[in-house]
Amino acid sequence: MNEEWTPPTVLLTVDLVVLTVRDDRLQVLLIERGEDPYLGTSALPGGFVNEYEGLDEAAVRELAEEAGLDGRRLHLEQLRTYATPGRDPRARVATVAYLAIAPDLPVPVAGTDARAAAWVPAGDPATPLPELAFDHGQILADAIERARGKLEYTTLAAAFCADEFTMGELRRVYEVVWGVALDGRNFHRKMLGAKGFLVPTGGRRMPEVGRPAVLYRRGPAGELYPPLLRSGGYPT
Amino acid sequence: MNEEWTPPTVLLTVDLVVLTVRDDRLQVLLIERGEDPYLGTSALPGGFVNEYEGLDEAAVRELAEEAGLDGRRLHLEQLRTYATPGRDPRARVATVAYLAIAPDLPVPVAGTDARAAAWVPAGDPATPLPELAFDHGQILADAIERARGKLEYTTLAAAFCADEFTMGELRRVYEVVWGVALDGRNFHRKMLGAKGFLVPTGGRRMPEVGRPAVLYRRGPAGELYPPLLRSGGYPT
DNA sequence: GCAAAAGTGTTTTGCTTACACCCATGA
DNA sequence: TCATGGGTGTAAGCAAAACACTTTTGC
Secondary structure (H helix, E strand, O other): OOOOOOOOEEEEEEEEEEEEEEOOEEEEEEEEOOOOOOOOOEEOOEEEOOOOOOHHHHHHHHHHHHHOOOHHHOEEEEEEEEOOOOOOOOOOEEEEEEEEEOOOOOOOOOOOOOOOEEEEEOOOOOOOOOOEOOOHHHHHHHHHHHHHHHHHHEOHHHHHOOOOEEHHHHHHHHHHHHOOOOOHHHHHHHHHHOOOOEEEEEEEEOOOOOOOEEEEEEOOOOEOOOOOOOOOOOOO | OOOOOOOOEEEEEEEEEEEEEEOOEEEEEEEEOOOOOOOOOEEOOEEEOOOOOOHHHHHHHHHHHHHOOOHHHOEEEEEEEEOOOOOOOOOOEEEEEEEEEOOOOOOOOOOOOOOOEEEEEOOOOOOOOOOEOOOHHHHHHHHHHHHHHHHHHEOHHHHHOOOOEEHHHHHHHHHHHHOOOOOHHHHHHHHHHOOOOEEEEEEEEOOOOOOOEEEEEEOOOOEOOOOOOOOOOOOO
8 A cells, every 4th residue: 555645535424314103104204405416306304414523413413404303302323324436426425324213293394404394105115205316215215124123122113202102102103114903902011011111101191082091101221122023024 | 505615525434343253252353553543553454445436345345455354255234334523533534334244264364464463352341352443442342232132133143154054053153142151952943943044954063072963054034033032131 | 872992801822941851973 | 881062852931912801081
């Protein structure tokens, strides 16, 4: 290696896959691009990482700027990094993708950065997504797969719910994200049996119709133990 | 946002956590740095991503250059990206960390790049590692945690073994990586019950002492179903 | 009372555990 | 024959799946 050789520089961005369960569907937050490559195309929210700024920090900032969401109150985790040469026609850009999980928010999202942001159903094979800019389609697919997997053995499902939630709301998260039907009675016992997950708040919530449901809050556990497995993990 | 504003540039590296099971211990491949920041300090192998080079490609290349390993034959997966400002004193450097799993190789590793590379025991609380350069200590810890977790619900353990392996060798991987003792008899049945994992080759291997063992090869399954859980996933 | 959602009890089935026991080999 | 690791059988204990049944509300 030559002493005078200098390594190539790249631009660094973060892109956010923000998922929620809304209207009994898994939905992702997309923006419409207002700038040149892929102008007018749907894309994941995101942007350049500033100097003196960490990745998580940049993700939280973009979440606020582009989606009007408080990233500190959301589940936010790094997904993976995409840097295939040519993925951005302008320059070499590496993007660190983040997975964010949000409850169904009362305000549909009003970005302070003012580009149209909207929830779009995703992950349903019957409703294909619009083409996304760059390699965002791949990123989204990876994110949904990660979220589906993590429901099995972590308490991630609660991140889709508000601070207080009912067992039925939690179950609907699993059903919608996995696209399966679960037995509410067994689900109930199973979740109460998971150590450190659900803490009753003492409150109850009246559904539109039916018996009032006990409210729970997330306990300290991050792992769901025992896990709730999607049956038949091996393609038959 | 100003039209004339240009985003900051960063340097992009890949760093490799290469794990193996050797002498009944989990070991990691470390190099001694031959250049200035942290000269002489132990570090993870890695280097800059070239122009027109993808991340996986860079990881495979560094694996060959710095460790003399054929990355195409190893399990290689992206771990996560570290980009805390100041993590490299020279410049803003983002590093994409990779986790590589290797069988216990007959040749102890002879890097063509010729910096001293060596296997060092890791993950054993009784044998603390030397201080590592940059944030490599954190990266290593994250990698080991990832590997431990993935043994539960994937067939990653086989990546620690040669092409053909015995049930005892596979069990030793679990025991060493998790630092627990497993009942060989139940383990045997459990693994044979996992769909699509183990395919008998028809061959046998003579141990130094004892009954010959049947040899297996990895089947098509990537998921281990049903999983083999470390008991009590929740801190008691 | 009826519909609908919440929640409990019970049975059956299958997996995990613990451990007794047999097998095949080298010394 | 013994020590050693490989491998099978089996019974106890749990957890999961299936489902009958009760509770609590609004209409």
